[in-house]
Amino acid sequence: MTSLPAASPRKVTRKDVARYAGVSDAVVSYTLNGGSSVAPATAARVREAVRLLGYTPNASARALKMGSARLIGVIVPDSSNPFFAELCQAVEAAAGPAGYEVLIVNSDDTKTRTLQHLQSLASRQVDGVLIATAVDETDVAALRAAGIRWALLNHDTSLEDALTVGMDLEAGARVATQHLVDHGYRRISFIGQAQPTDPRFRGWRSVVAQSGLEPGPTFFSPFTRAGGYVAGRELVALKERPDAVFISSDMLAVGALRAMHEAGLDVPGDLAIVSFDGSPESEYSWPSLTTIRQPVLSMGAAAVAQLTGTSPSPHDHRRFEGELVIRRSCGCSPADETAAPAL
Amino acid sequence: MTSLPAASPRKVTRKDVARYAGVSDAVVSYTLNGGSSVAPATAARVREAVRLLGYTPNASARALKMGSARLIGVIVPDSSNPFFAELCQAVEAAAGPAGYEVLIVNSDDTKTRTLQHLQSLASRQVDGVLIATAVDETDVAALRAAGIRWALLNHDTSLEDALTVGMDLEAGARVATQHLVDHGYRRISFIGQAQPTDPRFRGWRSVVAQSGLEPGPTFFSPFTRAGGYVAGRELVALKERPDAVFISSDMLAVGALRAMHEAGLDVPGDLAIVSFDGSPESEYSWPSLTTIRQPVLSMGAAAVAQLTGTSPSPHDHRRFEGELVIRRSCGCSPADETAAPAL
DNA sequence: ATGAAAGCGCTAACAT
């Protein structure tokens, strides 16, 4: 916890600018923030002084005065997970034009780190925080106590009266599974995270049941490539292999794919796959993954809108629909298979 | 650029804590920051008041007073690029324990955005900024003018007397290419970014030359999966195909792999690949990529050390070596091929 | 061991 060695000789403040331009500090503020009217000539002099002196406003002082740092916090489990990386970028893309910067922190999905970060973000006078990690009642209590605006991002179910943005996971899973059913596969497995309450699990189960099919074996693993690999190895080792599987994230699917290749299986010939998320990686796996694309950009924008109170929707819960992206892993062999993707 | 609706009724400040604990504001500071000695009983009372009132220190006020926000800025071209995502996490991992938070911004490798972000970071009183995006002399001038500490991250060559952290790319490329030569491949191509000054290009060329080989055809594309796909399609369309290719990033390799699969080529049978970066994705492509792993964690830590002045090395330039990770794409078929990776 | 007070750089209400 050492301090950084100082680098600059002396900071130029707004006072220096004022002196140089021969005006008062207030006029500098007026010129820069456009609050009150300033004579054009004066404004020009001020701007010139700013440029010459290389003046940079002190955001901390501004934040102290205003009670807002024009900063939005985002708590994700793991920012190097492609899905969350994309989500964070979407938030940044929406926040930037609104005049906010984005502070992203990783929770590793642990309660301790979530709480720590919440505290630290509150202390930084963030204007709001987006929670894309798991939360429970304690966290919510902390949130309320901190007195900062917050919204749940990438959550399907809403906690109490919380602002929430997320996808309808169950509906997405239904579309995915239905596509497999429509292909004529009869024994459809599920690979997902170890919580049977996952809406995607329910979606898979309900479509399988409605189609009068026997549910295929299920596999639960953490949402990682390695998790998918482990699940995939179990699946390919089965005496009676399913002919299709719905996998609830692209990362899991990529891992499972490796297990299938190693077993010498042909996908989709021996085993068809539809997965979930629509991350860039899913387009470049072999075979490319038919998947449910999450509208990451829209969700990021909606979350920022919720926080800034500019949401077009009057609802507390903005729920998005996924989109089935047809590629090769389901057996469709799309017509554009040899088309070059956009650079 | 609307403002956020206020959420909290009133902020509890250090003054409230002081009053509640029956002490002066200074004692609260002493207790919280451990500056001066405080009677144990008093300290306990203060801490109790903090807890009861739910007090959170105002970081903006602290930053204003101290001239430091305990914040490190990182400018990357694209935080959703797996390599940079990992690098950012490495920086965060090193900065956290040192008491810093990390503000990551995307430049899209454009000069305008880089300069804008530099300005904005300076204004936020960051203690230093790590530049992992392309820079030129103008940017450096701006950096010096801003008077903030900075270091180049993921740069191979040092600008003037700048602090720099990066990998020896040319050496890495040599190891990669040499591995291909050792395998006995005779016609070795290069796929990389469109700048022949790339040290990886030089590394490839020098090893090919030293081995008395004719250089295979070269392909230049942006550092994206799509870029790799385009290059790969050109490569597979060649009348006289090379028997191996060194690809200067995993993302390019993943794209090229897709082109090869679509052409029905066997990798490594028809065409062997060694790539560069060692991103998680490279382990799960099919076939898995033999690659030069960049020591991302060490580089992140070194960069933070440079910035905080706690670098163990007296040099301005901390240069790391990559490590050859043998997998399947080169033709080695490692012994552990069926071993499960760690979860 | 504790308190009083100055001042970090900025904004905005108020005065001119």
Next chain:
DNA sequence: ATGTTAGCGCTTTCAT
């Protein structure tokens, strides 16, 4: 149109 000034919450020197 421009200037004066109080005060945002904090740290820290200097008294006590």
